[in-house]
Amino acid sequence: MMRGMKMTTENQTFAEKFDLLGCIQCGRCTGGCPVTVRTNLNVRRFVYDAYDEGLLEELARVTDIWDCTACHTCAVRCPKGLKPLEVLIGLRSLVVESGKTQPTVRDALESTFMEGNPWDKPRATRNDWMEGLDVRIAEPDQKVENLFFVCCTIAYDPRVQVTARNMVRLLKKAGVDYAFLGTDETCCGSEIFTLGEDGLFEMLIEDNTELLNEYRADRIVALSPHCFTTFNTHYPDLNKPVIHYTQLLAELLEQGKLVFEKGLHKKIVYHDPCYLGKQSGVFEEPRRVLQAIEGVELVEFNRNRERSLCCEGGGGKMWVESESKIERLAETRIKDAHALGADIVAAACPFCVLTLDDALKAEGFEEEMQVAEIMEILGELEEMQDNSSSAQEVED
Amino acid sequence: MKIFTCIKYVPDTSEAEVKLDSEGTGVDSSRFSFDINDADNYAVEESVLIKEKHDGDVTVVSIGPKNSDVMIRMAMAKGCDRAIRIEDERIAAHDPLMVAKVLAGAIKDQEFDLVFTGCMAEDYGQAATGVALAELLGVSHAAYVKKVEIEDGKVKAHRELEGGLREVVEISLPAVLTIQTGINEPRYAPIRGIRQAQKKELKVMNLDDLGIPEGEVNAEASRIVLEKLYIPVVESKAEIIEGEPEEKAEKLASILVKGGLV
Amino acid sequence: MGNVLVLAEHRQGELRDISIEMLALAPSVAEALGGEVMVLLLGSEVGPMAEKIAGHGVKVLVVDDPLFADYNSDKYQKVLSALIDDYKPKLVMMGQTAQGVDLAPALAVEKGLPFVPDIIGLEVEGGVIKATRQLYSGKVNAQVALKEADTGLVTVREAAFEAPDPSTAGAVEKIDSPLKEDLDYRKFVEYIEAEIGDVDITQSEILVGIGRGLKEDKNLPVAEALAEVIKADLCGSRAACDAGWLPDDRQVGTSGKTVQPKLYICMGISGAFQHIAGIKGAKTIVAINKDPNAPIFAEADYAIIDDLHKIVPQLTEKLKELKG
Numbered sequence: 001m002m003r004g005m006k007m008t009t010e011n012q013t014f015a016e017k018f019d020l021l022g023c024i025q026c027g028r029c030t031g032g033c034p035v036t037v038r039t040n041l042n043v044r045r046f047v048y049d050a051y052d053e054g055l056l057e058e059l060a061r062v063t064d065i066w067d068c069t070a071c072h073t074c075a076v077r078c079p080k081g082l083k084p085l086e087v088l089i090g091l092r093s094l095v096v097e098s099g100k101t102q103p104t105v106r107d108a109l110e111s112t113f114m115e116g117n118p119w120d121k122p123r124a125t126r127n128d129w130m131e132g133l134d135v136r137i138a139e140p141d142q143k144v145e146n147l148f149f150v151c152c153t154i155a156y157d158p159r160v161q162v163t164a165r166n167m168v169r170l171l172k173k174a175g176v177d178y179a180f181l182g183t184d185e186t187c188c189g190s191e192i193f194t195l196g197e198d199g200l201f202e203m204l205i206e207d208n209t210e211l212l213n214e215y216r217a218d219r220i221v222a223l224s225p226h227c228f229t230t231f232n233t234h235y236p237d238l239n240k241p242v243i244h245y246t247q248l249l250a251e252l253l254e255q256g257k258l259v260f261e262k263g264l265h266k267k268i269v270y271h272d273p274c275y276l277g278k279q280s281g282v283f284e285e286p287r288r289v290l291q292a293i294e295g296v297e298l299v300e301f302n303r304n305r306e307r308s309l310c311c312e313g314g315g316g317k318m319w320v321e322s323e324s325k326i327e328r329l330a331e332t333r334i335k336d337a338h339a340l341g342a343d344i345v346a347a348a349c350p351f352c353v354l355t356l357d358d359a360l361k362a363e364g365f366e367e368e369m370q371v372a373e374i375m376e377i378l379g380e381l382e383e384m385q386d387n388s389s390s391a392q393e394v395e396d
Numbered sequence: 397m398k399i400f401t402c403i404k405y406v407p408d409t410s411e412a413e414v415k416l417d418s419e420g421t422g423v424d425s426s427r428f429s430f431d432i433n434d435a436d437n438y439a440v441e442e443s444v445l446i447k448e449k450h451d452g453d454v455t456v457v458s459i460g461p462k463n464s465d466v467m468i469r470m471a472m473a474k475g476c477d478r479a480i481r482i483e484d485e486r487i488a489a490h491d492p493l494m495v496a497k498v499l500a501g502a503i504k505d506q507e508f509d510l511v512f513t514g515c516m517a518e519d520y521g522q523a524a525t526g527v528a529l530a531e532l533l534g535v536s537h538a539a540y541v542k543k544v545e546i547e548d549g550k551v552k553a554h555r556e557l558e559g560g561l562r563e564v565v566e567i568s569l570p571a572v573l574t575i576q577t578g579i580n581e582p583r584y585a586p587i588r589g590i591r592q593a594q595k596k597e598l599k600v601m602n603l604d605d606l607g608i609p610e611g612e613v614n615a616e617a618s619r620i621v622l623e624k625l626y627i628p629v630v631e632s633k634a635e636i637i638e639g640e641p642e643e644k645a646e647k648l649a650s651i652l653v654k655g656g657l658v
Numbered sequence: 659m660g661n662v663l664v665l666a667e668h669r670q671g672e673l674r675d676i677s678i679e680m681l682a683l684a685p686s687v688a689e690a691l692g693g694e695v696m697v698l699l700l701g702s703e704v705g706p707m708a709e710k711i712a713g714h715g716v717k718v719l720v721v722d723d724p725l726f727a728d729y730n731s732d733k734y735q736k737v738l739s740a741l742i743d744d745y746k747p748k749l750v751m752m753g754q755t756a757q758g759v760d761l762a763p764a765l766a767v768e769k770g771l772p773f774v775p776d777i778i779g780l781e782v783e784g785g786v787i788k789a790t791r792q793l794y795s796g797k798v799n800a801q802v803a804l805k806e807a808d809t810g811l812v813t814v815r816e817a818a819f820e821a822p823d824p825s826t827a828g829a830v831e832k833i834d835s836p837l838k839e840d841l842d843y844r845k846f847v848e849y850i851e852a853e854i855g856d857v858d859i860t861q862s863e864i865l866v867g868i869g870r871g872l873k874e875d876k877n878l879p880v881a882e883a884l885a886e887v888i889k890a891d892l893c894g895s896r897a898a899c900d901a902g903w904l905p906d907d908r909q910v911g912t913s914g915k916t917v918q919p920k921l922y923i924c925m926g927i928s929g930a931f932q933h934i935a936g937i938k939g940a941k942t943i944v945a946i947n948k949d950p951n952a953p954i955f956a957e958a959d960y961a962i963i964d965d966l967h968k969i970v971p972q973l974t975e976k977l978k979e980l981k982g
Contacts, residue, residue: 099474099583104874106584113587115429122429199587321876413951414797423798493766493773520793522775528763536843539760552847556913557756560852566845578900619772621803628799630953634961641968648962649976657921657942658864658888
């Protein structure tokens with residue numbers, strides 16, 4: 001099965017690469033791990049066992065390693081500053097390097113290599129979401145304040161394309177200096193990293209750094225927290241800062257450039273995406289945006305901010321199904337929202353929207369509640385209505 | 397075990413709208429993604445599995461443009477040892493017999509035990525090249541192969557027939573097998589492997605390099621003429637159920653129940 | 659003389675449908691070429707089969723010899739090669755079947771014949787034989803002409819033509835086998851029947867079919883829930899079975915099962931011709947697919963153009979209510 005697996009990477013042993021000797025086996029990683037309620041994953045155990053090089057091959061075959069959602073709770077809680085989840089990713093790498101990945105993972109990786117996105121879509125159709133909108137496309141030699149990075153999922157998945165479409169309208173209305181990348185925009189590699197394809201991730205970092213550095217932009221605005229966090233954590237040579245769009249919106253509100261003319265009388269609970277909140281510390285901006293809408297009653301989950309419950313959309317989980325039949329975390333989240341009497345569960349991440357939306361349908365709450373991207377909520381406000389067919393598709 | 401595996405770089409048109417190009421003799425491929433032909437991907441995996449089990453080496457042969465080098469490198473990252481890419485505008489690519497002649501020209505003077513092709517290409521769907529190639533090489537063949545067992549200079553090929561039936565045939569090596577999808581689970585070619593495969597030999601050749609006279613494989617030589625392409629009108633006798641998703645579901649449910657269908 | 663030679667196909671003692679389907683096409687072509695139709699039947703103890711074919715008003719040439727008990731590409735090719743020399747047919751037709759694809763290309767190479775595989779239409783225009791075939795899974799049609807030659811070869815897609823009803827009685831003529839002794843390049847070993855699982859979909863009254871559009875196996879409950887409510891069995895396209903969503907014995911199509919349910923509801927199946935060939939026996943077909951251009955809609959009686967994930971769960975609920 002695992003022929004040709006590499007035990008060490010670039011002269012480092014597995015234990016050195018992940019600083020396994022730094023672990024004091026306190027167990028806070030496993031204690032905080034949200035997926036333990038529905039799977040057998042015990043990350044502390046993997047950190048312990050992976051000391052033994054001779055065990056790596058066997059560990060890599062344990063399907064539990066694919067249960068990790070890369071929410072980073074373990075890393076946040078580790079008193080020694082380690083990233084236990086990366087041990088799991090390291091084990092995934094052994095599988096990927098052997099070529100014996102699940103077919104769904106294989107197809108996502110191949111698609112990213114060939115077409116620059118994990119969704120098996122042609123690169124040529126990456127900007128089809130722009131249809132009917134007059135979108136400014138960036139030119140390398142033209143100066144621009146905000147260069148937008150859309151994200152593969154937002155670009156291709158009709159459910160969340162509305163995030164980008166509404167953003168274009170909002171930018172025009174607020175008179176923001178912006179541009180979007182052409183079809184050259186390529187996957188940031190967030191999920192490629194967590195799926196364990198190091199080589200491909202390195203290639204994406206190199207190519208994206210070169211591409212993004214060419215543009216004369218003051219900063220990059222990422223629509224997805226996954227791209228946002230990945231650029232800030234894994235791209236040391238990017239020559240411009242990267243912010244998340246909710247940070248831009250909070251800034252525009254503060255400057256008075258963005259005013260919501262219409263109110264929305266709804267009870268909204270905001271779900272902190274792991275990649276925006278616990279991984280990047282952006283907690284307040286999305287809340288400020290929602291609170292700026294007249295009539296909105298913002299309520300909080302019991303588990304909010306750093307303690308936010310993961311939706312299980314990250315860590316490459318869009319391509320790997322857990323064997324567990326126990327309730328999905330997103331379903332727990334939806335039930336919690338329902339108990340709060342929320343009208344809308346707001347999120348600022350395409351994966352959260354997709355997983356929570358699925359869970360909402362699974363729970364049968366479609367009549368009473370709605371899952372919405374923040375940009376989708378803003379689209380409900382005046383002069384932001386999307387009348388195109390593609391928007392109608394995402395509304396139902 | 398000396399193996400040759402023939403692969404093709406094809407557009408993925410499963411979800412895309414296909415339009416003809418301005419001349420009407422080809423399709424506009426500007427919005428397609430391209431990749432290895434599905435059945436050929438299984439053929440690559442089968443050849444590598446056999447190489448791993450019986451030792452030997454695998455040479456990839458492909459007729460296609462420079463863009464297809466990435467597909468060839470992926471095959472080499474999976475375990476194929478070297479490759480020949482044939483690029484020549486003069487080949488009558490619409491005629492499987494001409495394509496087979498070119499492939500035969502690349503293989504015939506070399507030692508080989510097995511030649512694999514995919515059983516059918518997704519673009520032209522003729523399912524003819526592999527069997528034509530066998531005849532040109534003067535060796536036995538089996539088409540639509542879903543399982544390969546090799547022993548004592550013979551190969552037992554399980555051919556997939558209609559109705560879920562399989563036919564087992566025994567043929568002597570050397571032989572050409574056209575591989576059906578689903579015969580195995582193609583592996584992933586990690587990017588590090590693809591980078592390492594840059595070191596493997598990829599020979600780019602044209603008809604002159606192969607010593608194939610143009611007049612044997614061009615449109616003149618072909619005994620068929622591709623006269624025109626056109627987009628077929630899909631005739632629908634279906635009653636299309638319209639409305640919002642919920643309405644559609646409700647109308648259909650009522651048709652099924654009232655019509656006594658369920 | 660422009661005769662058309664049709665190769666009949668049979669297996670395990672049964673004449674295959676394609677043999678008769680080709681007779682929907684051959685007579686008009688033969689007439690346009692100024693010749694007649696001859697059907698070649700190679701087999702062992704195939705008298706009744708020959709009579710059945712002859713009942714379609716055609717001449718049947720029979721080679722009845724134990725050497726031809728089972729199909730063998732080498733032997734078939736030898737015989738056809740010899741008979742093409744003897745009878746000089748203007749056109750040879752056989753099925754684009756597991757047998758035809760295994761035989762026709764080699765024969766075309768050996769005899770240097772103009773060859774068009776997998777045709778769905780055939781006509782003669784000014785003495786030129788022109789075939790229609792499909793490219794890109796049926797999204798584009800091509801008209802291909804056979805250059806002038808003594809003999810041309812085409813293979814005909816299964817289920818592309820409706821088998822004609824029997825007409826007048828034609829003649830059966832036994833001919834000597836051009837093959838005097840067995841060949842040993844290729845040996846027939848055995849047939850292996852598909853494993854029948856808990857369900858035999860060829861006997862199912864109602865089938866729910868899934869295809870690539872289901873996206874992933876975690877969506878299988880969407881189809882299962884519908885199947886449960888209407889007491890249907892699940893089946894799938896090749897894509898669905900290749901992906902392991904369903905066992906191989908649930909595959910419908912030319913490489914799987916041919917089914918004949920009274921109701922077939924398919925979701926996320928675009929309708930590749932291989933699949934359509936397997937559902938021609940279905941009485942009522944309901945197709946749910948988001949691609950308005952999906953070929954499945956040409957086969958359907960009822961069509962919903964939408965995302966199956968939006969439609970099917972609601973359909974299941976409505977059916978539950980209506981059926982109480």
